[in-house]
Amino acid sequence: MRFLNLVHNPVVKKIIEHAGLSATRRTEHSEYEHFFRCTSGRWIYNEQEQMRIRYVSFNVDALKQLATTAARANQCVEMVKIAEGSFNKIFRLTFDNGEKLIAKIPCPLSAPPRLCTASEVATMDYARNVLGVPVPHVLRWNADADASEVGTEYILMEHVQGVELYQRKQNFGKEGRAFVDNIVDIECKFTRRRFSQIGSLYYKEDVSPALQERPLYAEGEQDGDGSDRFRIGPYVEWDIWRGKRSDIRADRGPWPDALSYIKALIDIEKKWITNFAIPRQPHDTFRCSGNDNLPDTHIRLLDDFLAVLPSILPGEDLCTPVLWHNDLHAANIFVAPEGQPDISGLIDWQGISVRPLFLAAGFASCLKYDGDERIVIPPGITSISPPPGYDSLPEEEKAYMKKQLRFAAMHKYYEIRVMQRNPPYFASQTYPNIEHIIPPIYSASRTWYEGPHHLRQMLLDLHGAWEGIAPGVPYPVSWDADEIARHREEYPKLMEYEDRIAQVVKGLQLEGDGWVTNERFDDVKRRNTKIIKNWNPKELGGPYPFQDGGPSWFLS
Structure with a gap:
């Protein structure tokens, strides 16, 4: 049994903190505080709690040293936080030999960071080396915060070449179809292997002895292809x-x-x-x-x-249990900067698990068209038609519509190619x-x-x-007759109330739990305060949610 480190005892920790000493090996320099806290935006309500669950401190110098060794360099010359979400923080490290690496640190909000990190690394390895999916190579990692020089879990991986999809997609012409085919190729690899259980992927040595005895793949599947190295776990x-x-x-x-x-x-x-x-x-x-x-x-x-x-x-x-990357949005896909849009890397494998096909598989969000409402996506193998009045549009509007029609055509081409090349996935979507x-x-x-x-x-x-x-x-x-009668009376009113809330979200341009960019925070906060003062719950169907104490997706 592993004994808890004494400094994790809350009483001892408090005494140490009052003495002005560090209770961990983690870097405390104020110069790194912006690495630890959320800096990409703010919340217009419940902000302290939102910041707290995304705060993670770690030994920056130790991470730099580990990365320098992994990059076969002498010195890390720059470390920049390039992205952060609710579940992790992403850093780019540059070295004196010109190499670049990516460091990923999980936030406390994620599933147990130990399990989450161990599973993410194994899943990336499996996708890259067994399925042949373009995934960054992991150079070093640690899923045990107590044994980590960094003071927290971390993953060090190669820096993916290319550009994020959104930088090229706007200008796709005929090459858009080639990109769609690349996505369908990858999704076919996901459905090619049926697993024995539903759960998450790990290295064999990272699951319990009982789980090590279970096969990786479903009965009837051929062994090999990672069956000796990987297992399904929690x-x-x-x-x-x-x-x-x-x-x-x-x-x-x-x-x-x-x-x-x-x-x-x-x-x-x-x-x-x-x-x-x-x-x-x-x-x-x-x-x-x-x-x-x-x-x-x-x-x-x-x-x-x-x-x-x-x-x-x-x-x-x-x-049937399958592995599926269910977050293929345009910032998680890297493509060649010019020429054919070959996919050079899929990122963000945190939380990607093995689930039933009908729940796991879903329309690749980078290809889903939800633009101009005048464009209709018809069912079946049918081409996209311009909306009524297209020919009489002003030239500027027509140019805009042409681009929208190209995006809609990619959506339709994806549907057709899935139907033709990935029958299991297509069947799951049309059941x-x-x-x-x-x-x-x-x-x-x-x-x-x-x-x-x-x-x-x-x-x-x-x-x-x-x-x-x-x-x-x-x-x-x-059913209880009175309950259903009450529901049928109240439900339309609740839907009207939720529509009003959705209008506020759209008007204030809010993201999850009331998040906005730093640049917009003061203006949105001021406008939100006015709405709070003028909101009448009885007239508008319910309480105004975007104020301290209100419901939260991440805090509930």
């Missing part, structure tokens, strides 16, 4: 670890099948609601109406969903009633944050589509 998707959920004793995988996996997600949420959900008091600005404020209401809805779950899951082929099956699976872990009305409506929608989903099977949920 799930690192953030949703089951967020907040106090990390303190819950629960089954966190791996799981043998989709039903076990989804049941475990719901079980974790039920335990969190039972042990940690605090009903809002009558005087609380953010209190839900009626029984929606009671934990028992949420537990009952989750039990109702568990009752329908076995009957709504697709067949075995669409539930009958899939639009009724997937949403409640995700909503089930968010009822306390979103309110239970969404899951209740989804269960009603499932009831309405039941004959097409599970013909001959009685719907297993009995």
